[in-house]
Amino acid sequence: GAVVSQHPSRVICKSGTSVKIECRSLDFQATTMFWYRQFPKKSLMLMATSNEGSKATYEQGVEKDKFLINHASLTLSTLTVTSAHPEDSSFYICSARGFSATVPNEKLFFGSGTQLSVL
Amino acid sequence: GENVEQHPSTLSVQEGDSAVIKCTYSDSASNYFPWYKQELGKGPQLIIDIRSNVGEKKDQRIAVTLNKTAKHFSLHITETQPEDSAVYFCAATILTGGGNKLTFGTGTQLKVEL
Numbered sequence: 001g002a003v004v005s006q007h008p009s010r011v012i013c014k015s016g017t018s019v020k021i022e023c024r025s026l027d028f029q030a031t032t033m034f035w036y037r038q039f040p041k042k043s044l045m046l047m048a049t050s051n052e053g054s055k056a057t058y059e060q061g062v063e064k065d066k067f068l069i070n071h072a073s074l075t076l077s078t079l080t081v082t083s084a085h086p087e088d089s090s091f092y093i094c095s096a097r098g099f100s101a102t103v104p105n106e107k108l109f110f111g112s113g114t115q116l117s118v119l
Numbered sequence: 120g121e122n123v124e125q126h127p128s129t130l131s132v133q134e135g136d137s138a139v140i141k142c143t144y145s146d147s148a149s150n151y152f153p154w155y156k157q158e159l160g161k162g163p164q165l166i167i168d169i170r171s172n173v174g175e176k177k178d179q180r181i182a183v184t185l186n187k188t189a190k191h192f193s194l195h196i197t198e199t200q201p202e203d204s205a206v207y208f209c210a211a212t213i214l215t216g217g218g219n220k221l222t223f224g225t226g227t228q229l230k231v232e233l
Contacts, residue, residue: 106214
């Protein structure tokens, strides 16, 4: 299957600082990337959808100025949590769908997730 | 919008037994139904998927069935092994040319006991 690489896997930061999370599609071009947040023992909550070269579309209730998303190329999307606070602590997961000779467009592949802890 | 319900929330089976997880969806226009396996501290991994023009799909010990009329689909795992222990999520979406969003079920914690 297709590979989506997400870094870092774990980050601890002080309250008020910003944290950037990277998501890369390694063997296919990701036309669309999604960012999710997941609380312990809960399902995935979609935060935003980003298409390469355009502004991200945020779900209702997600602050776009706090969670900055950049999808500058067909293989890279970043999520920056600005001025992080303890309530932002969570597991963040990216996913990508795209196309290649071997990756059907409808399939969605996930990164390995980033555990953010804000002190 | 789409709503996906998933049952059971937890499931314990003995090694070698079968496990079945069921999901229902609300939007009759949904036409793509993937299943994901998530291990602790990791991202979800696509294990099998099915389109609405197919009633059943099988991949070794894993199978998915779809009943469009009743709007439900199920994951079947046969000959379960300890490494099958994980959280499983079903999802549904309408495939379009754009960035179709998946609606996820609430997850099933599967525990395969020795």
